[in-house]
Amino acid sequence: MNEKYNVRDLFLSLVQIDSHSLQEGEMAARCKAELESLGLQVTVDKAGEALNGQTGNLIAKLPGEPNMPKVLLAAHMDTVRPGESVNPRVDENGVVWSDGKTVLGADDKAGITAILLALQEIQQQQLPHGDIQVVFTIAEEIGLQGAKQLREAQLDAHFGLSLDSGGALGTIAVAGPGQAKFEVTVTGVRAHAGVAPERGVSAIKVAAQAVASMPHGRIDEETTANIGSFVGEAPTNVVADKVTIIGEARSRNPEKRERILEKIEQAFAQAAQAAGAKADFTQTLMYEGFDFPADAPLRKRIEKALHDSGFTPNPQKVGGGSDANVIQTLGVPILNIGLGYEDIHSTNEHIALANIEHAAQVAVRFCTLPWDVA
Known part of the structure; x- marks a missing residue:
């Protein structure tokens, strides 16, 4: 050749x-x-x-x-x-x-x-x-x-x-596997962290609680989930009111992938509701x-x-x-x-x-x- x-x-x-x-x-x-x-x-x-x-x-x-x-x-x-x-x-x-x-x-x-x-x-x-x-x-x-x-x-x-x-x-x-990416925007309530923190709702805390409770890592032999980006920026004297999370779920079984995404969305919704915050969840299928x-x-x-x-x-x-x-x-x-x-x-x-x-x-x-x- x-x-x-x-x-x-x-x-x-x-x-x-x-x-x-x-x-x-x-x-x-x-x-x-x-x-x-x-x-x-x-x-x-x-x-x-x-x-x-x-x-x-x-x-x-x-x-x-x-x-x-x-x-x-x-x-x-x-x-x-x-x-x-x-x-x-x-x-x-x-x-x-x-x-x-x-x-x-x-x-x-x-x-x-x-x-x-x-x-x-x-x-x-x-x-x-x-x-x-x-x-x-x-x-x-x-x-x-x-x-x-x-x-x-x-x-x-x-x-x-x-x-x-x-x-x-x-x-x-x-x-x-097929892969779906998801993005979540958590919106809390901004407040002065030193003067009146009780008036605020920390989007960072809400998002952290959701991430801690969601399915993550190796779910089973054919299914995984992962957070790739967690961004919430504010001065230390401000209760942060905005966090953006980007992650993915993969599975060789499409139904399993969808169930994992539902559980992830649910984790953010529940954490937001309990704290008086808001969670906007979107997902995009990258490939089958x-x-x-x-x-x-x-x-x-x-x-x-x-x-x-x-x-x-x-x-x-x-x-x-x-x-x-x-x-x-x-x-x-x-x-x-x-x-x-x-x-x-x-x-x-x-x-x-x-x-x-x-x-x-x-x-x-x-x-x-x-x-x-x-």
């Missing part, structure tokens, strides 16, 4: 392109050029305009044989901070690191590299395949915002493979969950691609979300596989170049398998 692309040169060049969320313009231009050089037809959607970013999502297509399955390959172009001026180095074992001042950006430029390598291999070897659609999204790291701008009419595939997960090669995220059983056609296809590439499938139920959560709601069944990167979202992030090559081999096999993979 070589000639045009060398995995080392391609990956190192991609991680050196700055592409924080909503600042993926240069990265998108490079990816568009690479995809077009491989014979794909590329369009840029309106996600950038909707999100006030530099570019939209890239949606590309390589036409194939009509009697073979249509497949989709997905990855995202943005990175978390600090990700500017990445200075990669390759150690004696072929593992790539940053210089310790930034993230590396293997999440998810390793996925993009693997997809480009796979497309090159398919073209060079003239391997039979159905239509291959490639989706490179923006703004994944800030809540899957780019993927949420995709529309069902833009996607056309029977099976999808997302290359955007940690874990060793062989890992498949076969089940994951998924669960693919062992006999699901997509799961069988991915496991076959892994097995044929020399890896033992390792299905996992995960707690996080990715673009795959959004894409699967648009009519394309899609699962995430591990690429072998480690310590993502940190300045210790690293990945072996061999893992990227192996992921590309899996993607090649995924794209070229016939309908019947039994």
Whole structure:
């Protein structure tokens, strides 16, 4: 898997392109050029305009044989901070690191590299395949915002493979939770804390009592809840009358997630009512969950691609979300596989170049398998 692309040169060049969320313009231009050089037809959607970013999502297509399955390959172009001026180095074992001042950006430029390598291999070897659609999204790291701008009419595939997960090669995220975020504004009564504190109602105290009584942390094997932000600011001589709480609830069971949210809302309502305060609760569904059983056609296809590439499938139920959560709601069944990167979202992030090559081999096999993979 070589000639045009060398995995080392391609990956190192991609991680050196700055592409924080909503600042993926240069990265998108490079990816568009690479995809077009491989014979794909590329369009840029309106996600950038909707999100006030530099570019939209890239949606590309390589036409194939009509009697073979249509497949989709997905990855995202943005990175978390600090990700500017990445200075990669390759150690004696072929593992790539940053210089310790930034993230590396293997999440998810390793996925993009693997997809480009796979497309090159398919073209060079003239391997039979159905239509291959490639989706490179923006703004994944800030809540899957780019993927949420995709529309069902833009996607056309029977099976999808997302290359955007940690874990060793062989890992498949076969089940994951839906996530809802909530925000609560607690309004109390402002008063002088030294002269007349009894005239006030502390929003901070009310909110603290509610947080202490609400479900929190690991609820059960498939359900969690968390507070991410608790903000109530006032001078020490003022009974604070305003607090804003932001949190989330996740579960692979939508009914459990809704019950947890009801209990959280109830905890704030009860604490506010008892103190003579007010609690305004809102929730937003960020993405739905998924669960693919062992006999699901997509799961069988991915496991076959892994097995044929020399890896033992390792299905996992995960707690996080990715673009795959959004894409699967648009009519394309899609699962995430591990690429072998480690310590993502940190300045210790690293990945072996061999893992990227192996992921590309899996993607090649995924794209070229016939309908019947039994």
